[in-house]
Amino acid sequence: MKKSVTRYVEKAVAAVAAARGVAVAGLPEIAIELPREKSFGDFSSNIAMQLAGRWHDNPRAIGAALKAELEKEDDLVEVTVAGPGFINMTLDVACWHRCLREIAAQKSDYARLDCGAGQRVLVEFVSANPTGPLHIGHGRGAAVGDVLARILSRAGYAVEREYYVNDAGNQMQVLGRSLRWRYLELLGARHGEIPEGYYRGEYLAAMARDLLREQGDALVAVSVAEEDEVGLDFFTRTAADAILLGIRDDLKLFGVDFERWTSEKEFFASGKVDLALAELKEKGVLYQDEGALWFASSRFGDEKDRVVVRANGVKTYFASDIAYHREKYERGYDLVVDVWGADHHGYVPRLRAAIEALGHCPESFAAILVQLVSLSRRGTPVAMSTRAGEFITLEEVVREVGRDAARYFFLTRRSDSQLEFDLELAKAQNSDNPVYYAQYAHARICSIFRKVAEEGLEIEGETPALGAGLTLPEELELIKKLDDFTVVLEAAARTLEPHRVTYYLDDLAAQLHSYYNRNRIINEEGKVSGDRLLLMTVIRQVLNICLTLLGVSAPEKM
RNA sequence: GCGCCAGUAGCUCAGUUGGAUAGAGCAACGGACUUCUAAUCCGUAGGCCGGGGGUUCGAAUCCUCCCUGGCGCGCCA
Known part of the structure; x- marks a missing residue:
């Protein structure tokens, strides 16, 4: 209906402009709104006030001229000029009845829009390290990303969901060491507290018990020193694979499916990171300094330049992320959406800089920053500490409150405002929920x-x-x-x-x-x-x- | 110190991108089940939209300066 009314107003503006001998080009976009007050009619427009400045006339006079034009429309039974120059319009009730019948006829296809015009969109979300189970914060990101994808899809975009597995780098090493430590602990070769910086969650101890039971006690010699690399690859791979399987299960339980799982490790292994760096080098935006290789992101709006290859020759996470996003564009998406935790907000300008440096329109990239979730029970906060390995997992939340309540709760706030998640409230089988x-x-x-x-x-x-x-x-x-x-x-x-x-x-x-x-x-x-x-x-x-x-x-x- | 996000009713939050008298849920108070489902509805009360200044016909919304909270400022990811 709004579209029809917009057309009527456009027509009226054109007619009035012609009568006054004014050009129609460059006019403001016609904004049609639903008035707050019902007595103002079905739709209203502020166009007369917008035109007043350009046409050097008073808005009420312009409004009166528009009103005369609009009254010629059969569908409009009442047109008034109100307040400082609002044009209020009331439709014939028969229009609304027709509207209802039209919606009914479309059945479940109602509101399948074509504003996406078939453009391809990639929504990347969750993308948690496979170092531990998903927690409630990931759950919010999962809900936001998944629903965003559903919305875009209904709006006429061709949408794909993707999970970027951050399975390279330091923290994976630490993961392997942590599992090896737990394994050795069972064999009596490690005692006391797990070392500082290791992953201390119970899930690794459980995994170690499974390993011992299923594969025996000879996976690594009990004499191995903690600094030693022996067996680390195995423990890292074993831990990451198992955790990733768990993550997939958790997401499935939560009703989230991805078209694609992309591994960061693969970007290094396949040489795509080097290719991306080579392209940047060709564009002249890389330089050597203090032994490291830098990307001149400050030339594209970032506050400082960023290292892509460290002095020790190791490429940074940023380098692989450049390669990853380069590939996204090569796959041909028109819009690239990343859903991140809000603590990564400082990362946005440098990635956007890289995208621009690679020759893509920075507008085609959007980062949705999802703020923190704090858990509570009946108003009292539930402490969560990743360091101590004590956090509420997404799985626990879904099992406790149900998928529907969990998803709904995550979507009751704007992404960029913090969310208080009350477990008792979400679980309540009463009208509070x-x-x-x-x-x-x-x-x-x-x-x-x-x-x-x-x-x-x-x-x-x-x-x-x-x-x-x-x-x-x-x-x-x-x-x-x-x-x-x-x-x-x-x-x-x-x-x-x-x-x-x-x-x-x-x-x-x-x-x-x-x-x-x-x-x-x-x-x-x-x-x-x-x-x-x-x-x-x-x-x-x-x-x-x-x-x-x-x-x-x-x-x-x- | 610099940057990003937020600050709206007692609490948790919306506010159609600058519109008309700022809204909802919870909490409080008072009502409605012999009914197509009361997991619902109706009513009352609750406001310096963090504060000052500016922009204009018009500001919760835009610009600026302060205040408060969260986060980020690594050759970590």
Whole structure:
């Protein structure tokens, strides 16, 4: 509907401009909004005020001229100029009924947009080191990345999900040492506290017990010195493989699937890192200093230059990440989205610099920074310390509160604001828990349809229903809300903000509950309003789409 | 010290990218089940949008200076 109204306003502006002999080119974009106040009508525009400056006239006079043009439109039954120059427009109710029928006809394809125009997008997320199980912070990143991908996909982008496995570098060495230490501990060759800097989580001790049981006690000599490299490759690989399998399981349990798992190690092994560096060198943005090789990222907006090859000859993580992103562009994505923990925000300018240096438009790269999650139980904080190896894993959270609640909770905040996750609240089987609110709305509507079908109730009105009997203010508000979903989805895709869908869903559910409490679809005589049933059909349809976008189930019964 | 993000009701947070009288949930208080599901609804109360200055028809939103909190400032990843 908004699009139709936008066209009317565009037409009116063109007509008025012609009458005044003013050029239409270079005019501001026509912004159509939903007025806060219902009495202002269905849509409003501030275009008269925008034009006032350019046309050197007062906004109310321009508004009056536009109003005269707009009144020629059959669909607009009322046009007024209000306040400082807002143009308020009210549509014929028949338009809203038509709108409802159109949405109903599209069924589950409603709000499949084409604003992505088939452009290819890569969403890279989670990408945690395989050094330990996923914790709750990764869970938030997983929910945000996955739902973002679903939203973009519905908005008409060709989306792929990718997990970048950071399986190279120091921390993998430490992982191998940690597992070897645990193994030797079981053989009585290590005692006391695990050394400082090692991974001390219980999962490695458990893994060591499995190793001993399944593969015996000869994997490494008990006499091996701690600094020694003997057997490290084996322990590193064993630990990383097992942990990565666990991560895949956790993500599956959480409802997240990736098209692609990419290994950092492979980038080094295949020489792609060298290729990327060679390309940068060719572009003249690398230089040698103090024995190291630097990338001149400050020429592309970073605050300082960054090392890509250390003086000891070892390439940095940044170097492999350049190679990785270079490959993303070579694969032909139009938009590259990375979902990171917000503590990596300082890393954004240097990567964007590298992307630009490689000749790609920096606008085509977006980093979504996901803020910290703090856990609590009934308001009291749950301490989490990665150092002590005591953290709540994603798996524990999902098992405790359920996938639906966990996903929903992660999406109730903007990504860049901190999130307090209350385990008791998420687990609550009562009305305090917001995830049930939306699901309940869906189940309630299903229940009506069940009753109609089971009891073979008579449906009143035209067949098929036209919706013409829907004239209550709350019915029209509902139809407008349903119509607005395309706008919300488009905005969520454009701004890469999945929480917009959560808020929309909550609003729609609220309107449904309110309507349900006030009006009956099946009346006292057991007769069913066909028009209201049509309205329920469409609401259920949109609730279902939203829940599916969030990866939350849409129960038919609760 | 420099940079990034945040600061909105008692608490947790939205706020359609500059619009009209700033919203929701929880908590508090008062109501609604012989009903298509009360996991719901209706009502009351709650505000110097961190503070000052600026930009304009118009600012929670933009620019600037302070205050507070989180994070980042490695030839770690």
